[in-house]
Amino acid sequence: MAAPKKGRRSPGAHGHPGRALAVILVALAALVGGMFLSGNTKPRLGIDLAGGTEITLTAKSTPGQQNAVNPTNMDTAKNIIQQRVNGVGVSEATAQVQGSNNIIVDIPKGTNTEQAVKLVGTTAQLYFRPVLTEAAGTPASAPSPSSSPSPSSSPSASSGAKAHSGSSAKPSASPSPSSTTQGRAVTGALKSSASSSPSPSPSPSAGSSGLDLSIPANLQSQFNALDCSNAAQRANAGEGARPGDKTIGCSQDGKTKYVLGAAAVAGKDVSKAQAVYDTQTGAGWIVTLNFDGTGSKQFTDVTGELAKQQSPNNQFAIVLDNQVVSSPEVSSAITGGSAQISGNFTQQSAEDLANVLSYGALPLTFNTSDVTTVTPQLGGQQLQGGLVAGAVGLVIVVLYLLAYYRGLSFVAVVSLMVSAALTYSIMSVLGPAIGFALDLPAVSGAIVAIGITADSFIVYFERIRDELRHGRSLAPAVARAWPRARRTVLVSDFVSFLAAAVLFFFSVGKVQGFAFTLGLTTLLDVVVVFLFTKPLMTILAQRKFYASGHPWSGLDPKSLGVQAPLRRVRRSARPEVKEA
Incomplete structure (x- = not known):
């Protein structure tokens, strides 16, 4: 087999460095293009930098x-x-x-x-309470207190939140308060009872159905005097009532007021809440609720009891922070541990409600003091000082590379520039994508990453020099040095990334910003070294300036102490002496 011609290399000797460079440059171009197309040309700043x-x-x-x-x-x-x-x-x-x-x-x-x-400031104290009676939100002539509400004194069945698809309910001729506009619960068992409920009859007395439907006289008086159209009264209605107490409350729009029984299900038993868009029934944005084991059983029991009652006692109120979000009617027990709240929700209001319910109720009530x-003035001064320190450190690193590695410093500096461009563009994109904000600790993490990235270059360069000291030419030295340098770089970066990950998951607040930036830049260091530094070094090893060991290339055999291999001297064989 003929030997390959001098100066040519086999296709698999050093891989395809051009392809690796093309990959990282295309990725960088895509990130920068996405940054400009989205209009997010700058990273989102934290409160200490932007206010x-x-x-x-x-x-x-x-x-x-x-x-x-x-x-x-x-x-x-x-x-x-x-x-x-x-x-x-x-x-x-x-x-x-x-x-x-x-x-x-x-x-x-x-x-x-x-x-x-x-x-x-939302307390998010969520309770499901049975409705004892309801009326228009404005005060009316006070009826004589009674131990239980009579059907004639309560609003008609059409006043509840019961506008469901397929319902045949029609408003009654008598005036009644409109349904709550903020939301209503929707399940298969929550149906209008205006046309399907039995004829009015007195509400069951306490104990006949497991529910106490009586109304104390003092609570009836408070209910009669309550004006839900007044914002202050609406906000304070039912304040101080404990879960086991009967109380009064207003709908969120102030058009309806209620007397409510003791809490049957607590919001802490809601295991999950999510805002979704209902395309099947056309209800728009809704909030789905899933109960845990305890809440599922309680919800099934109370809806089963309410289904036996007449309007308005067959309604349960979803009460959030003492205000009634909705008051749907129940026609049968709701099983399965799930329910829905729907109504005139926008996407934002549905997500806000699901958000406060998902993370639980606050154990305390707060006032916004x-x-x-x-202003970002103090943070801006600190940032300026940090950037100056980072710039000084970067200049010192570049000067050291120029003095010690000379021509090789070109590879290191260009690699640092690629790493900086990737970091900047990714941070700009992550701002609107995940809400990442660059604060002072995050800037510190990026500055620390400069040293980590420079260390990877130095490891690779020193491996190449070691191979040259063993008498190899540059191209084979670059190829043989890479596997050893690669292991060292991966181990070093893995330790840094592990430290950043531990710090991120076990810290809070601004320390997480430092850990996130450190972890991100560590990953980018691996990408840059593998897809840019090594392929670029492979290409430059074929150029005469580097391959010939030019004194300014940083690979001069004389400055590296490379000695020419000893030549063996062939001695001529002694003439064989023949005996006579």
């Missing part, structure tokens, strides 16, 4: 829960609030307990402040 909103919440004691404001409940509330805000895409929001009864929530700029205040706009 934002600081919300102060003050916990208050409620009747019967004077000792509820304790460190355990405050810490629980802090975690729930942070999960809620992060649940709408704000990844850099922080919540901290200050003193004994305050929680400070910092939200970066770019978030809907009004929505954020609503989310963090202060909402302050935070």
Whole structure:
């Protein structure tokens, strides 16, 4: 077999460096193009760099829960609030307990402040309560108190939330309050009873069906005087009532008021809540609820009891923070541990409701004490100082590479530029995608990554030099040095990434930003070294400037201490002496 010609290499000797370079350059072009097309040409900044909103919440004691404001409940509330805000895409929001009864929530700029205040301050105390009676939201002439509501004194059956597909219900001729506009529960068993319910009859007395439907005289008086059209009265209706107490409440639109029985199912028994768009029934945006084992049994039991009653006692009210979200009627027991809340929801309102229900109810009631706009002046000064320090460190690294590696420093500097471009474009894209915000700790993580990336180049260069010292030419040295350098780079980057992952999952707040950036840049270091540095070095090894060991290439055999191999001297054989 003929030997290959000098200067040519076999196709598989060094792989296909051009393909690897094409892959990373195409990926970089796609990221930069996506960044400009989406209009997100800059990373999203955190509250310490761009400013934002600081919300102060003050916990208050409620009747019967004077000792509820304790460190355990405050810490629980802090975690729930942070999960809620992060649940709408704000990844850099922080919540901290200050003193004994305050929680400070910092939200970066770019978030809907009004929505954020609503989310963090919503107690989300959710209860399912049977409806004892209902009436128009404005006060009427007070009827004489009675032990139980009579059908004639309650609104007609059409006043409940019962607009379901396929229902034959028709409004009665008598005036009645309109159904709640914020939402209504929807399941197969929640149907209108205007045309299918039996003829009116007195409500069952306490104990006949397992439900106590009596109304105390003092509660009836409060109900008669309640004006749900007044925002202050609507907000304070039922305040201080415990889950086991009967209470009064208003619909969220203030058009209907209720007397409600003791809570039958608590919101803590909701295992999952999700906002979905209902295309089958045309109900629009709805919130689906799934109960745990306890809540499923309680929900089945109470809906079974309510189904035996007449209107309005066959309704149950979904009460969120003392306001009735909906009051659907029940025609049969609802089994399966799931239900739906639907109505005039927008996508945002459905997601907000699902968000507060998914992460649980706050164990305390909070007042919004202060909402302050935070300026980025202090963070900007710190960022300027950090960038100056990072620039000085980068210049020192480049000068060291130039002085020690000379021509090889070109490979390192270009690789650092590619890594910086990838990091910047990815951070710009991740801002709107996952809510990532660049804050001071995240900038610190990116600066630390410069040293990690430079270390990978140095490992590879030193392996190549070692091979040259053993007397090999540059092209074989580049090929033989790569497997050994690759193992070292992977082990080093794996340790850095593992540290970043542990720090991310076991820390909170801004420390997570540092860990996320460190982990991201560590992964990019592997990508750049494999798909850019190594292929570029393979191509340059075939150029005369590097292959000939030019003094400024950084691969000069003389400066590396390479000695020419010793030549063996062939001695001529002694003439054989023949004997006579």
